[in-house]
Amino acid sequence: DIQMTQSPSTLSASVGDRVIITCRASQSVSYWLAWYQVKPGKAPKVLIHKASVLQSGVPSRFSGSGSGTEFTLTISSLQPDDFATYYCQQYSNYAVYTFAQGTKLDI
Amino acid sequence: EVQLVESGGGLVQPGGSLRLSCAASGVTLSNLWMSWIRQVPGKGLEWVANIKEDGSEKYYGDSVKGRFTVSRDNAKNSLYLQMNSLRAEDTAVYYCGRREFWGQGTQVTVSS
Numbered sequence A: 001d002i003q004m005t006q007s008p009s010t011l012s013a014s015v016g017d018r019v020i021i022t023c024r025a026s027q028s029v030s031y032w033l034a035w036y037q038v039k040p041g042k043a044p045k046v047l048i049h050k051a052s053v054l055q056s057g058v059p060s061r062f063s064g065s066g067s068g069t070e071f072t073l074t075i076s077s078l079q080p081d082d083f084a085t086y087y088c089q090q091y092s093n094y095a096v097y098t099f100a101q102g103t104k105l106d107i
Numbered sequence B: 001e002v003q004l005v006e007s008g009g010g011l012v013q014p015g016g017s018l019r020l021s022c023a024a025s026g027v028t029l030s031n032l033w034m035s036w037i038r039q040v041p042g043k044g045l046e047w048v049a050n051i052k053e054d055g056s057e058k059y060y061g062d063s064v065k066g067r068f069t070v071s072r073d074n075a076k077n078s079l080y081l082q083m084n085s086l087r088a089e090d091t092a093v094y095y096c097g098r099r100e101f102w103g104q105g106t107q108v109t110v111s112s
Helices: none
Strands: A004-007 A010-012 A019-025 A033-038 A045-049 A062-067 A070-075 A085-093 A096-099 A103-106 B003-007 B010-012 B018-025 B034-039 B045-051 B058-060 B068-073 B078-083 B092-098 B106-110
Touching: A004 A085, A019 A033, A019 A085, A019 A103, A033 A062, A045 A062, A070 A085, A085 B045, A096 B045, B003 B092, B018 B034, B018 B092, B018 B106, B034 B078, B045 B068, B045 B078, B058 B068, B078 B092
Parallel strands: A010 A103, B010 B106
Antiparallel strands: A004 A019, A019 A070, A033 A045, A033 A085, A062 A070, A085 A096, A085 A103, B003 B018, B018 B078, B034 B045, B034 B092, B045 B058, B068 B078, B092 B106
């Protein structure tokens, strides 16, 4: 199975900072990679799909890049609402999806 | 507006069973692959199962394979997850959905 690894596991930042989260796959997933934001008690919210496509309604300060095995999520200027946990997920094959362990972004 | 509402969660003893349901509105599920995922309290997201549009293909995560069964009723625009031989480590909030939309989740607690 494909393993997904995110770094860092935790990240402390301030409002206005530029933040980059990295996701690595153990084998190529092409561009079948999504980024989610999760807040306590809330359903996961997709931010980016197909590695770099911004989900409708998501602020443009979020961006994704990469393909194959290396991906990044960038938040260009952190806002108070952005403090949450972020996960990448590969969905290259319907037979197995995989989430990484997540990155907790706090103040 | 797309809305998915999960139900059927609760407290169950180890070895017991539960059936989760997911009712959809604002979207026609019959055209979509659908998924179940879960989040263990204080831990990460875990993919549980996928089911094809017509139910002809089903896939499961290793931790639930052989114990959980995903199904769907497109006439009722609904998705189901039958969970048998439940273990303490299955305690989690379970979500139905797909990438673009997820329900609000239902809590499953396995404890004696």
